[in-house]
Amino acid sequence: DIQMTQSPSALSASIGDRVNITCRASQNITTSLHWYQHHPGKAPKLLIYTDSSLQSGVPSRFSGTGTGTDFTLTINGLQREDFATYYCQQSYRSPPWTFGQGTKVEIK
């Protein structure tokens, strides 16, 4: 199975900050990488699909880059509603699909 490793596990940031979250796959997954935002008690929300495509309705301050094994989610200008947990997830070829362990973004 493909293992996904996110870093950091948690970070503290202020409103307006630029935040980077990285995700590393245990093997080459080309661009089969998606990012989700999850607020406690809510449904997870797709932010970025296939490495860098912004899901409809998601603010442009979210962006994704990378290919192969190393990927980054960037939030440019953190807003209050962005404090949440973020997950990467791979969908290379066939299941099992796997998620990273999550990165919790907290208010500094």
Next chain:
Amino acid sequence: EVQLVESGGGLVKPGGSLRLSCAASGFTFSSYTMNWVRQAPGKGLEWVASISDSGRSIYYADSVKGRFTISRDDAQDILILQMNSLRVEDTAVYYCARDGLVSTLYGCFVYWGQGTLVTVSS
């Protein structure tokens, strides 16, 4: 508007069974791969199972293989997860999620339900 509404969660003893349902609306249910994803308390997201649009291709996580069965009723637009031989470690919020592309095993979860809590405890 796409809607996914899970039901069927609850408290069950170890070794017991539970049947989860996910009622779908707002899209052509029969055209999409459907999935179950869970989150144990204090843990991250874990993919559980997928069923293709035709129902012919089914996949399970190793942690549930042989105990859980995913199925779909395209006449009623319902996704089902039959959970048998439940363990304490199956305690989680279970989410139903729709794949992103028509008639394709894509593995990108575009729409999610609100989840239903399953608690396995004696």
